[in-house]
Amino acid sequence: MNEMTKVTTAKDWASDQEVRWCPGCGDYAVLKAVQRTMPDLGVAREKTVFVSGIGCSSRFPYYMASYGFHTIHGRAPAFATGIKLANPELDVWIITGDGDALSIGGNHTMHVLRRNLDCQILLFNNEIYGLTKGQYSPTSRIGTRSPSTPFGSVDRPATPGMFALGAGARFIARGIDVHKNLPDVLKAAHAHRGASFVEIYQNCVVYNDEVFAPFTDRSVAQEKQLWLKAREKMLFSGGTKGIAIDAERMALKVVEGDDPSVLVHDPKNRAIAAMLIEMPQSFPVALGVIYEDPAPTFESAVVEQNAAVAKGKTPDLQALVSKGQTWQVEKEPHSL
Incomplete structure (x- = not known):
């Protein structure tokens, strides 16, 4: 801490x-988790910025006593990029939803991940468009009935973690809105230098209530949640079961907890991360930090390049505007 x-x-x-x-919205729990986490990060409010697009989650900046921008649909990553480049010392958080980030904002989300801007991206995934009254979203499951899919969605849903991995993200994690481990996931995301992508399973009590109950309900949580920790075995169900590699199929399999083949979590293993993200429904859901392999950040490269080009010279805006092909239009005498 400074x-x-x-x-x-x-x-x-x-x-x-x-x-x-x-x-009853899960957003309340996420807000509280973030507010409880910020003091532990040792960051200053005047150097912290929350940026959002459009959606229920996008109200978030109003509720944080820091700087904030409530921007336009899907474009929070673009605003966040400008903010970080203007002042790399700022701690930038992007708050978005499954519709905001993966539909109209899909290309912007892809590029902020590809560039590896140093920021935290919290994607609230409730698998529905809540603000516009319950239409199906890019992450809605096949068969989801909504005002825009009254007979059930036939779209194959997007998987946020795989989208992030494919876009070149160097940090991918998952959490649950009301889970006690969410602050730890947020701290890990903040500690990572670069774009941290955190998918948060968030319950929409009005339009998609209990969609995540098959793995979030207390009665099944132990059996259906795999909380990953670096350099520790992938165990769940109270340690009685684990995840191992099926060498014949080159896929994951569930084994007994004392089986010597149980995998030890290596966050830098991209291939295993992809398998963990897309485990079948019969498997537990992978949570915590799934993938982390740091790389140089976008803004640091820009700052370094600017310093090399400037060579110690004071920036001159007029010289920049006048540089290159310029011309002046002279006013011609008025003629009848």
């Missing part, structure tokens, strides 16, 4: 705005 950084509490990070989501 000596000049004021010690804060969760209350210090809560703004004076009335929090307005539907009663």
Whole structure:
């Protein structure tokens, strides 16, 4: 923690705005988790920026006592990129939803991941368009009935983690809105230098209630959740079961917890990360930090390049504008 950084509490990070989501919405839990986490990060409110697009999750910046931008649909990554390039010292968080990030904003999400901008991307995935009254989203499952798919969706849903992996993300994690481990996932994302992509399973109580219950409900959580930790065995179900490699099929398989073939989690293993992201429904859901392999960040490369080009010279805007092919249009005498 910087000596000049004021010690804060969760209350210090809560703004004076009335929090307005539907009663019981998972967004409340995520907001509280973030507000509780910020003091532990030792960051300053005046150097923290939350950027959002459009959607239920995009109200988020109003509720954080820091700088914030509520921007336009799908374009939060573009705004965040400009903010980070203008002032690389700022701590930038992107708050988005499955519709905002993967539909209209799909290309922007792809490029911020590909460029590896140093920021935290929190994607609230409730598998539905909540703000516009329950239409199916890019992550909605086949058969989802909604105002736009009254007979059931026939679209194959996008998998946020695989989208991020394919776009070149160097950090991919998952969490659950109400789970006690979410702050730990947020801390890991913040500690990573580069674009951190965190998918948060978020329950929409109005339009898609309990869609994640098959693995979030307390009665099945132990059996259906695999919380990953670097350099530790992939165990679940109270340690009685584990994940191993099926060498014949080159796929994952479930084995007994004491089986010597149980995998030890290596976050840098991209191939295993892909398997963990797309495990079958009969398997547990992989949670925590699934993939992390740091690489140089976009803004650091830009800053380095600018410094090399400037060679110690003071920036001159007029010289920049006048550089290259320029001309001046002289006003011709008026003629009848």
